[in-house]
Amino acid sequence: MNVLRITFFCILLSMVSCNTKEKVKEEITETKETTEQESKFKYWNWMTVGNKKSDSAYTVHFNKLKSNGIDAVLMNTGADPKLLNRLTPLAKAAGLEVHAWMFTTNRPGDSIALQHPDWYMVSRSGKSCFDERPYVNYYQWLSPSHPDARKHILSLVEGLAKVEGVSSVHLDYIRYPDVYLPIGLLPKYDLKQEEELPDFDFDYSDASVEKFIKLHHKDPREMKNPAIDIEWKNFRLNEIKSLVDEAYTIVHKHNKKLSAAVFPYPEMADHMVRQRWDKWSIDMVLPMIYYNFYNEELDWIGYATQQGVKDLEGKQVELHTGLYTPKLTPIGLKSAIQLAKDNGASGVAFFDDYTLTDKQFEIIKNSKE
Known part of the structure; x- marks a missing residue:
């Protein structure tokens, strides 16, 4: 009888031991997975580069970024593959x-494009971006509907995609000019935009209108109120989408990914700049959630991040929240990073134009620990 009891307790102890080991193993695995997920939260930095600085000067800056927690740089070389x-x-x-950052449909000072005035977008009021630019002088927008302008843009994409070591080609200004400016910027231009104004409603170029007429058998230049014509609006959304989709095919042919800087969330981007990025073929989006441009409060970063994440549900697309650091205090920056994390972003991207302070760098570095 004692032998039976001893045997029973040995078996029981063995089962408890096995269960405990399995539980510990599961907890370790779960902790490891959580740690790996947290470590994947990426920190990006947009930066413009040129030929004037030496290699050693750039090396110092790159090392500074890395030592302060930055994982990836988005480099604007002016679409120059040599640089x-x-x-x-x-x-x-x-x-x-x-990541190779490039201006896409907005091509200020493009020496090739400037030889072709017919490549440029035209406003409803008949002003061409070739010589009369909306808002600012660097707004020189090419029409995605002009086959040669499109071919030129895609050739620039391919040139960057061919560079060894690049992770993605990063499309910026992949849209139409602002139909509506962010509300916080309107006083700067002494504007009221309560409807689609003719000077800021594009693209009424011949290439665009002729392509639209072939599809829908009506001329937007003859519409009494083109703002309410859904086909006309959708046509322009699709012109941008098809350009992105073609770029996606090109960069993937070179084993690179496609990323883009976009407006805060799809519905807003649609309304403001004819950009519906949740429908694109793309790998990563970096919505520029610059809350102060819209007279919003800091927690809007969380709202806009969450909205974008929801719109991308079911798609293999990463969303990384773009932050405008010149207007963020160190405490605000810390909160902004956490808001992005809490609302499903895969990372944060800092637009600083070399202005990140030591205190901001400290916040970035510490937020990774």
Whole structure:
């Protein structure tokens, strides 16, 4: 009888031991997975580069970014693959991912495009971006409906995609000019925009209108109120979408990814700049959630992030929240990063134009620990 009892307790102890080991193993695995998920939260930095600085100066800056928690740089080389090819190895040696940032439909000072006035978008009031630009002088928008303008844009995409070591081609200004400016910027231009104004409603170029007429058998230039014509609006959304989709095919042919800087969330982007980015073929979006531009409060970063994440549900697309750091205090920056994390972002991207302070860098670095 005692032998039976001893045997029973041995079996019981063995089962408890096994269960405990399995539980510990599960907890370790779960902790490891959680840690890995947290470590994947990426920190990006938009930066413009040029040929004037030395390699050593860029190396110092890249090392500074990396040592302060930055994982990836979005480098604007003016779509110059030679400059990108020069700087990519330096950034990668510092431990940074490199993403080739380019202006897409807005091509200010593009020497090739400027030889072709018919490539440019035209407003409803008949003003061409070739010589009469909306808002600011660097708004020189090419029409995605002009086949040669489109071919030119995509050739620039491919040139950047061919550079060894680049992780993605990053499309900026992949849209139409602002139909509506962010409300916080209107006083700067002494504007009221309570409807679609003719000077800011694009693209009434011949290439665009002729393409639309072939599809829908009506001329937007003859519409009494083109703002309420859904086909006309949808046509322009689809012109941008098809351009992005073509870029996606090109960069993936070169084993690169496609990313884009976009307006805060799809419905808002649709309304303001004819940009419906939740319908694009794309790998990563970096919505520029610059809350102060819209006279919103800090927690709007969380709202806009969550809205974008929801609109991307079921798609293999990462969303990384873009933050405008010149207007963020260190405490505000800390809160902004947490709001992005809490609302489903895969990372945060800082637009600082080399103005991040030591205190802001400290916040960024500490938020990763």
